Amino acid sequence: MGLGPVESLDSELNYEGNYDEVTSRVGESSSSPVSYVPQCEFDDYLRDQRKQKAWLKNLEKIYAGLAKSNSKxxxxxxxxxxxEKNRYKFFTGMWKGVIGLWKVLKENEPLPTLRPNKDGNDPATRIDDERPEDSEAIESGKD
Structure with missing residues (x-):
């Protein structure tokens, strides 16, 4: 007789030992300056990850089928x-707003800042005040 969904889930989740073994080897120091995982172990790890992903997709399908058949x-x-759909819409809208705001702020000139006058007579001058007039306007006037 095959394993039920709960027993199958329990057996699939018992991968921690293998994961700890792989991660402990990754962090081991070696005589060479670069430590690495052998290609065969890395391939096994990737294969295991693909199996887990496929298993979770299958579990989601089973849950969706069960949810559709039971009214509650x-x-x-x-x-x-x-x-989930509303959350996705919210974050999409939020990021569109952030990107739009960034574009507007990026196109505008930076805000003028105040710095104290070295003489101490004037309380503060704007940094913008010391800039020469727009160079394009000066050049166009000479033509």
Missing amino acids: LSISHSKMKKR
Whole structure:
């Protein structure tokens, strides 16, 4: 008889020992300045990661099927999907706003700052005040 979903999940989650073994080898110091994992171990690790990803996708499909067949789970599942969709829309909109704001601020001239006068007579002068007039305007006037 095959393993049930809970037993299968439990057996799949017992990969910590293998993970610890691989990570301990990565951090080991060696006589050479660069430490590395042998290619065969790295390939095994990647293969294991692909298996876990495929297993999680399969588990999500099973959960979605179960949620659709059970009325209480169906409502919960639809709310969860709606929340995920709204969260995605929120972050997308937020980043569009941040990017737009950045473009506007980048195009504008920097804000003038105040610095104290060295003489001490004037309380403060703007840095912009000491700039020469716009060089393009001066050049266009000479033509």
